[in-house]
Amino acid sequence: MIQHHPPGIRFHHSLSSVAHRLMDALIIVLGLWSCVEILGVSWSSHYAAVALLATVLFMVGAESTDLYHFWRQMPVLYVWALVGVGLLIVGYATKSTSDFSRLAMSLWAVGTPLGLIGYRLALRKLLSFLHMRGFSMQTVAIGGANAHGCQFAQYLQRNPALGLRLLGFFDDREPGYGDDRLPSNLPAPLLGSFQDLVEYAYSGRIDVVYILLPLKAQDRIAQLIQRLADAPVAVYLVPDFFVFDLLHAQWINIGNMPTISIFETPLSGVNGLAKRVEDVVLSMLILVLIAAPMVVIALAVKRSSPGPVLFKQTRYGLDGRKINIWKFRTMTVCEDGNQVVQAQRNDRRVTPLGAFLRRTSLDELPQFFNVLMGQMSIVGPRPHAVAHNEQYRKLIPGYMLRHKVKPGITGWAQINGWRGETEVIEKMQKRVEYDLWYIRHWSLRVDLQIVAYTALRVLWDREAY
Known part of the structure; x- marks a missing residue:
């Protein structure tokens, strides 16, 4: 074999x-x-x-x-x-x-x-x-003058250190406008049809061919590959998987079979270990700094109104598993059932001290213990009430993809202003959009940037009440 x-x-x-x-x-x-x-x-x-x-x-x-x-x-x-x-x-x-x-x-x-x-x-x-100076340079051509091909061409042009000199595009379609026509602003010249591409390949004028046709053009891809089979060029297929709404897509080899993940967490393997180390280290440092303020807040909550100092809430965590998170109590009642009424501006349930704690996000300080316990992260999508999860997962496509990572004390959506009451579904859609952006682009650098911005944008946010 x-x-x-x-x-x-x-x-x-x-x-x-x-x-x-x-x-x-x-x-x-x-x-x-x-x-x-x-x-x-x-x-x-x-x-x-x-x-x-x-x-x-x-x-x-x-x-x-x-x-x-x-x-x-x-x-x-x-x-x-x-x-x-x-x-x-x-x-x-x-x-x-x-x-x-x-x-x-x-x-x-x-x-x-x-x-x-x-x-x-x-x-x-x-x-x-x-x-x-021409050392180790390869001349490349792109088969497929579409948006995907343009993006690929621009990347080659921005990175000359790759040693790939783009000659131009080849496509059977004619220049023009409309969905079935070529883009009007190609980053490189259109040199001809796919037949011309084959002739360029056999004549030795190019070294590498990148085929960037959509997946639906399977027959055209197969025909072009067959025609290039005997040409003295390297042929690469760059499939346009981005027609799908990918979440941290990556190539994985299972035996000799290449596979691509469609919905995957970015925090597996080494990344997961790095994220956990980040959470533990930062949480320990922060808890040392906030220990005294937390004691003062606890005493103030106890004296300001009857009820417990801490409020336990059930939320969905990683992979949709239920967890209990902790907050300083800011209301005269503790709602956490199948129907939860979001806090509103001038909400009578919120105590005067609670209003201050919510506005400054100090009510969330106990969640650093949730981070140490491994239930939450410092940075991640904010956990929503169970009742809200069940409501919005039916209304917003991809809503539950937020649970591919642990919920966070702060997140990309929060520092961009998408926090507080979501009285219309459009606000929740934007929050989910920003949460999924974070998952797709996660890195330690992004986490540290969010932590830094949180101190400036979230600790005093008029959208929280």
Whole structure:
């Protein structure tokens, strides 16, 4: 039986990714060793352990931010900052901070991200320099002048370091307007029909063909592939899966069978571990800072009105499983049944102290304990009342996809103003839209940005009451 293996460029890409990881590891380890040697400090097993731990933490963070899939420098700083926080926590937990030279560690903390970013910039400049002079350049053509093809072409043009020079488009349709015509503003010239593409391929004028026809054009795709079978070119099919409403789509190999996930959580494997570490570390730090204010709030709630200090609510958590979350009580009644009336402006059920707590989001501080328990995350879609979930899941397509991640104390929808009462369905639709955007684009960097914006936009929000 013939074994079909992935094309060589995939293997080359894999080797490239391994090389980047090895280079990052060398910069981290040799950077610490250099700082220690320059200052005349004795290298010990303690420094070796720190270098190893920092490398592991950096690799985990790099995977969660797709650092090795895109030419971006900012995630390097975010990941390295998280590495620093992790090392400090381990150092204080093991009471070993005194075993290290503060000057050496400081130089290493500053120098390493400069080395990591500098290496990336230098490599990118070198590749661009070589490609501009024709070294290792490949001439490519796109079969399919549609919106998907235009997006692909623009990506190639924005990334010359890929070494792919776009010659143009080929399509059997004629230029014009309308749904069945070609776009009027192609980013590269239209060079002819698919027959012309075949002739270009056989004449050696192109090296690579990317076919970007819609999935419904299966017969045309099969015919074009068959006609290119004997041409001296590499042929790639770029399927337009984006006709579906994908949620964190990714390729997964099951045996020798490639599959694509349609609805998937971004927080599986390494990403899930990174998210959990982020939640635990930030929650512990925040709880230390808010311990005294929480005691004051608890006493104030107890004295301001009769009833419990904390209010337990049932919500849907990860994968739609029910969880109990905690809040400081802000009302004279505690509703959490099959029918829940949302708080409204000037709601008589809200106590004067409760109005202040809700406006400043201080009523949600106990939920950091939910985060430590693993029921919630610091950042994620806000949990809705069970009654509201049952109502809106029937009205809004994709509503329950919010539960592909844990509910959060704050989220992308909240910092963009979509919080408070949802008296019309359009408001809930926008909230869900922003929640799904967060799931599709999740990264540690996005989480940290949301946490930072929360302090500015959510702690005093007129939409909360």
